Amino acid sequence: MKQYLEKYGFIDRVDISGEYNMALGITHLGSGSRGNCAIINSDDTTVMIDCGFSIKQTEKRLLSLDLNVSDIDAIVVTHHHQDHSKSAMGVSKKWNTPLYCNQFTAKRMKWESDECNIFGNLERIDISSKLSILPIPVPHDDSDNIAVIASDKNNHRAAIVTDLGESTDELIKHLSGCEHISIEANYDNSRLMNGPYPDLLKRRISGRGGHLSNEQTSEILERVCHPKLESIVLCHLSEKNNAPHLAESEVLMGIDENFFGEIAISSQNGPDFTHSIGNGKEILTI
Numbered sequence: 085m086k087q088y089l090e091k092y093g094f095i096d097r098v099d100i101s102g103e104y105n106m107a108l109g110i111t112h113l114g115s116g117s118r119g120n121c122a123i124i125n126s127d128d129t130t131v132m133i134d135c136g137f138s139i140k141q142t143e144k145r146l147l148s149l150d151l152n153v154s155d156i157d158a159i160v161v162t163h164h165h166q167d168h169s170k171s172a173m174g175v176s177k178k179w180n181t182p183l184y185c186n187q188f189t190a191k192r193m194k195w196e197s198d199e200c201n202i203f204g205n206l207e208r209i210d211i212s213s214k215l216s217i218l219p220i221p222v223p224h225d226d227s228d229n230i231a232v233i234a235s236d237k238n239n240h241r242a243a244i245v246t247d248l249g250e251s252t253d254e255l256i257k258h259l260s261g262c263e264h265i266s267i268e269a270n271y272d273n274s275r276l277m278n279g280p281y282p283d284l285l286k287r288r289i290s291g292r293g294g295h296l297s298n299e300q301t302s303e304i305l306e307r308v309c310h311p312k313l314e315s316i317v318l319c320h321l322s323e324k325n326n327a328p329h330l331a332e333s334e335v336l337m338g339i340d341e342n343f344f345g346e347i348a349i350s351s352q353n354g355p356d357f358t359h360s361i362g363n364g365k366e367i368l369t370i
């Protein structure tokens with residue numbers, strides 16, 4: 085764990101008295117329709133958001149970050165679709181790690197109430213005194229999907245938002261206070277409309293319960309962008325209906341003059357670069 089913290093910049097500086105600066109870290113193990121999994125970390129608390137890869141793949145990707153399965157303190161599942169939930173119960177049982185989800189997700193996954201911790205939407209989950217998760221409901225295809233807002237004890241905030249057809253006032257309100265935002269940019273509108281999908285599927289993807297287009301993502305980011313927004317990760321890109329350069333250029337057109345941070349794309353084959361926010365602002369003692 086210490087190796088991971090040092091390697092990926094969560095410990096910004098260690099001095100001889102043993103003091104170090106902590107940061108809130110976000111790493112995508114991979115993102116897309118074939119699987120989603122991300123790690124949020126603060127101090128010695130680590131949370132996995134979604135577990136859409138096989139158990140073997142998940143463990144392999146964790147290992148490549150120098151993380152052990154025993155470092156994961158909780159698994160939060162956003163919604164029941166397989167690309168987010170596939171191995172969540174399997175790893176929860178194998179690693180003896182508590183699983184969190186809302187009632188609808190548990191029902192659709194046929195998870196029993198003694199197998200998972202049920203949260204209500206907009207109900208804060210304190211994983212430890214160092215890290216909390218706030219689930220924000222978002223509209224998405226026959227599910228009760230949530231966006232995740234993570235906050236540490238210094239009130240640094242990071243968001244992970246995927247699988248939604250449109251934003252809501254509640255989501256915009258919470259995104260406005262985040263220093264990091266991972267958000268889906270699922271499809272390029274003209275690629276989707278001119279592509280091979282049947283009309284019904286095209287309508288489903290672009291509808292209120294579907295996914296965000298590059299244009300919608302750009303509009304959302306334009307609304308929530310503020311001077312302290314340090315990093316943006318575009319994720320859940322469709323391999324058929326999008327391309328990294330299309331997503332990035334559309335988003336940059338919307339936020340360009342107001343955004344001074346870094347922008348990255350999360351691919352299906354992570355882990356990707358780790359983003360850490362809050363570096364150098366607090367000094368904690370080991």
Ligand SMILES: [Zn+2]
Pocket residue numbers: 116117120165167168246247320
């Ligand atoms: Zn998905």
Ligand SMILES: [Zn+2]
Pocket residue numbers: 163165224247
């Ligand atoms: Zn979904």
